[in-house]
Amino acid sequence: MISEFEKEMERLKRQVLGTQAEPKRDSSSTEESFEKGDKQIDWAVEASLKPVVSTSREIGQEAESPSGPVGIDIGTSTIVAGQSKDKDIRLVRQSNVFFTVPRSRFTKRILTENRVPHFELEGLFYIIGYAAEDFANMFSCDTRRPIAEGLLSPKEPYGINVMNEIIGTLIQKPKKLGETICFSIPGEPFDRATGSVVYHESMIKRTLTAIGYLPVSINEGQAVVMSELADNAFTGVGISMGGGMCNVCFAYLSVPIVTYSIQKAGDYVDSMAGRSVAESATKIKAIKEEGLDLLEEPKDRISMALQIFYDDVISSLVESMRKVFSLTDTIPKISRPVPIVLSGGTAMPNGCKEKLERELKKVRLPIEISTIRVSEDPLHATVKGALIRAMSEEE
Numbered sequence: 001m002i003s004e005f006e007k008e009m010e011r012l013k014r015q016v017l018g019t020q021a022e023p024k025r026d027s028s029s030t031e032e033s034f035e036k037g038d039k040q041i042d043w044a045v046e047a048s049l050k051p052v053v054s055t056s057r058e059i060g061q062e063a064e065s066p067s068g069p070v071g072i073d074i075g076t077s078t079i080v081a082g083q084s085k086d087k088d089i090r091l092v093r094q095s096n097v098f099f100t101v102p103r104s105r106f107t108k109r110i111l112t113e114n115r116v117p118h119f120e121l122e123g124l125f126y127i128i129g130y131a132a133e134d135f136a137n138m139f140s141c142d143t144r145r146p147i148a149e150g151l152l153s154p155k156e157p158y159g160i161n162v163m164n165e166i167i168g169t170l171i172q173k174p175k176k177l178g179e180t181i182c183f184s185i186p187g188e189p190f191d192r193a194t195g196s197v198v199y200h201e202s203m204i205k206r207t208l209t210a211i212g213y214l215p216v217s218i219n220e221g222q223a224v225v226m227s228e229l230a231d232n233a234f235t236g237v238g239i240s241m242g243g244g245m246c247n248v249c250f251a252y253l254s255v256p257i258v259t260y261s262i263q264k265a266g267d268y269v270d271s272m273a274g275r276s277v278a279e280s281a282t283k284i285k286a287i288k289e290e291g292l293d294l295l296e297e298p299k300d301r302i303s304m305a306l307q308i309f310y311d312d313v314i315s316s317l318v319e320s321m322r323k324v325f326s327l328t329d330t331i332p333k334i335s336r337p338v339p340i341v342l343s344g345g346t347a348m349p350n351g352c353k354e355k356l357e358r359e360l361k362k363v364r365l366p367i368e369i370s371t372i373r374v375s376e377d378p379l380h381a382t383v384k385g386a387l388i389r390a391m392s393e394e395e
Contacts (some may be wrong), residue, residue: 221249
């Protein structure tokens with residue numbers, strides 16, 4: 001016998017398939033900065049060694065009211081918040097996506113009783129986070145994103161409303177008004193721009209201020225430096241290869257000397273590979289995340305397409321480094337080579353580091369590179385760096 005819930009879901013499915021708007025292809029990222037004292041650098045070194053306790057925000061879980069500084073990585077596909085608690089870095093994450101269904105009293109009751117995170121706007125229920133992915137899969141549709149190519153999407157007029165609600169599933173008002181929160185922002189796009197970093201940063205600041213925090217922004221690449229290069233005096237190149245962008249920062253003693261981004265990253269690989277082989281970006285993304293090895297010979301059309309567009313992203317990234325670094329006249333003279341650290345989900349496939357090394361050997365940079373490595377925790381390097389920055393503001 002069909003339950004009332006099943007009947008309602010079937011009715012919703014028929015409505016959604018006819019009304020879902022523009023679904024996105026996604027199933028589912030000076031020396032004063034640390035010159036305040038050795039204590040901060042010591043803490044950062046210690047923090048880089050702390051264990052990380054990471055959890056996804058489950059349906060029905062209540063967000064905490066933080067006590068102490070907070071770091072938050074606002075990525076294209078995922079938002080991650082972090083605090084220092086009980087000698088650990090405690091992380092909680094939520095998918096940065098949403099899905100809409102038509103409003104009805106019964107649907108509201110079902111969503112409320114099952115503690116599905118949602119809000120109502122102009123006759124629609126906006127289901128957010130991982131719950132949105134569940135609904136999208138149930139209706140055989142794709143989720144939508146408030147952020148596209150690293151910046152607030154101009155195609156989603158209520159994107160900031162969605163993001164406000166998603167952040168609210170991770171953190172509530174701080175226990176002490178005016179607690180510091182450091183959030184990640186992208187660098188200015190080098191190649192093209194589909195949005196404004198200034199607008200993006202300002203809107204997020206407004207959101208966090210309204211909750212009761214004192215917001216401080218940090219460049220995403222710089223956050224990688226703060227998280228990963230404590231043992232190199234926070235000097236080197238941090239690259240965050242996320243879903244919407246690759247963010248690059250060359251920092252000297254924690255001070256960002258060069259920061260920028262390119263709007264080619266994981267989403268670009270998924271969409272372009274999908275177009276090339278007539279498959280959805282969602283399917284391509286799933287195959288990529290199952291264990292893509294960029295050093296293996298392609299075994300089929302999809303793996304061939306993935307390798308081709310990964311090569312395109314990496315060559316574009318290296319060419320941008322050559323151009324931007326060469327045009328920068330403020331790069332200090334450094335007596336020794338500096339490391340490069342890669343982070344982000346797009347850096348995770350085996351062979352990404354090796355391909356970057358090969359491309360870098362083809363160009364001349366005004367700085368000498370010592371080593372290239374992938375972060376031990378690529379998905380959380382940015383939020384850890386943001387937390388380090390937030391804690392330094394408290395000193």
